[in-house]
Amino acid sequence: MKYMKDKKRILALLAAGILVIVCLLPMIFAFRRGENSQGEFMAAVGIAIFVPVFAYICMIVYRVLKGRNPQAREGIRNVVFDVGNVLMDFDWPSYLKSFGFEKEKEERLADVIFRSRTWQERDRGGKSEEEYIEAMVSEAPEYENDIREIMRRSGECIHPVEYSLTWVRFLKEQGCSLYVLSNYCQYMLDINRKDMAFLPYMDGVVFSCDVNLLKPEAAIYKKLLDKYRLDPTECVFIDDRKENCSSAEALGMKTICFENFPQAAKELENMLKS
Secondary structure (H helix, E strand, O other), X not given: OHHHHHHHHHHHHHHHHHXXXXXXXXXXXXXXXXXXXXXXXXXXXXXXXXXXXXXXXXXXXXXXXHHHOHHHOOOOOEEEEOOEOOOEEEOHHHHHXXXXXXXXXXXXXXXXXXXXXXXXXXXXXXXXXXXXXXXXXXHOHHHHHHHHHHHHOHHHHEEEOOHHHHHHHHHHHOOOEEEEEEOOOHHHHHHHHHHOOOHHHOOEEEEHHHHOOOOOOHXXXXXXXXXXXXXXXXXXXXXXXXXXXXXXXXXXXXXXXXXXXHHHHHHXXXXXXX
């Protein structure tokens, strides 16, 4: 980044020097031609005054437009979203509770399904849905039928939220480039994709199941940055998990740990203004 800024400064100085020379040359030629060239000399003076003034006006207009468009200014240009609990509501506790199990059974099923390593690895992909279910069943074979039913309907864990489409549309109108970086299993993605009305507004999408990587592993963030040629210092990453934000920060991205929409929207607004 520093190299690019220095390069831009050098080019700007060269352009200014060339402009000064172009403005002065007509005056020099007119002066050397003597008294009969007074008209040409005055015209050259006029050009020498007009060109810098015009260039200055163009610079002012550019700065005004640049200030209105986040995409044109230095700083945050790219907003990277997680999906679950950011752009959609991921509420597995309420979903599990809807089955009406006794408390002890509910906690056991939560442990072998939603709080298990298998559930996380399911987002990585690379195996069939049946293989993940079998791994869960092996932890609590006495609840096999319940595990299979919970997993069959697992797409019901996640729901659209009202603000997400309005939010991404607003950011798009402000000139931001938008991306998704989310842990998501293929089975649930196939069910939920129809509810992701925000996807058409995204400039790029990386789901964990498509690349066989998981947040907070650094490799999945690098996959997004490399695939879409993003400068991490121009990105802000929004996620509801602190460990995922920490990994993004380690790569140079700014982050917002999502707690609720008003909080995240306000923090993002402040970043875009700075």
